[in-house]
Amino acid sequence: MDSNKKTIIVFSGDLDKAMASLIIANGAAAMGNEVTMFFTFWGLNILRRPEKVRARKTFLEALFGWMMPRGAGKLGLSKMNFGGMGAYMMKIIMKQKNVSTIHELLESARDLGVRLIACTMSMDVMGLKEEELIDGLEYAGVATYLGAADEAGVNLFI
Template identity: 50%
Template sequence: MSADAVQEKIKELEERLAKVEGNRSNMTMVLFSGDFDKAMAAFIIANGALAMGKEVTIFVTFWGLDVLKKPTMTGAGKNVLEKMVTMMRPKGPSKLPTSKMNFAGIGPKLFHYMMGKKNVTSLQNLVDTAVEFGVRIVACQMSMDVMGIRKEDLMDGIEFGGVAAFLGSAFDSNTTLFI
């Protein structure tokens, strides 16, 4: 290999390395679950990653949308099935069931109490902090359409998008999680 060719190769490798290192800062999650405990895990990891200087995107789809709902969300102006789904699903971080030991809604109260005793910050606080400090939350538009969830039914400060929004962010990340 000639000296020029070696220089050329070094330049090419440096450019590729810069690209790889540049991507190191990103983390992308899918929050599919609307369970309190799983949402806790997602938002603790998101806030932790933020503290470690990463850019974080959470793509929120299907049951995960329950986490983003405003407690004031209503079924007004929606069709019968949409009204039913609106009525039957919890609205917001404080209303979510636990994935284990839910005991018809007693479980979450128990865990809120136990977490409070140990000074674990609330899910609502973790969500608010994440948004305040720049975690990008993208709500799945298709799931919203299916379940009759309108933009104004969800918390402020979030974006709306589809699978490409998730993938675009995931391809630029070195950590991806499905929760």
């Protein structure tokens, strides 16, 4: 076990939880830690491209894609979302307080060398294709995450 290695499972696609996971990852990476983020199930929505991408899909895959938020900018809050109004108010307050946006946090994480891994099994279940996700990702299964987690001093589930 290495206390300078951290892993984070990003299961939630809620704006506040996505922000928390990325703030922790950026903080750890800025301290010189090796950070692995494993995005699975609803957490994959954080990694979706905001623009519509044509991909060959079954009816159910297309339906899933239509129902899920397209990208980090469309995420709602876990509490007090109020049909998107809560997320809108949160973004205004974050801008007023000079808090980095979720897009800036993702870019910073990439710049700091955080491993961003999209769970391939969850992608299959949810009908997501690689071309629908942002650039700079790794694609792997749970064994890759568990290998990183076995070596890490801190493992978080958000």
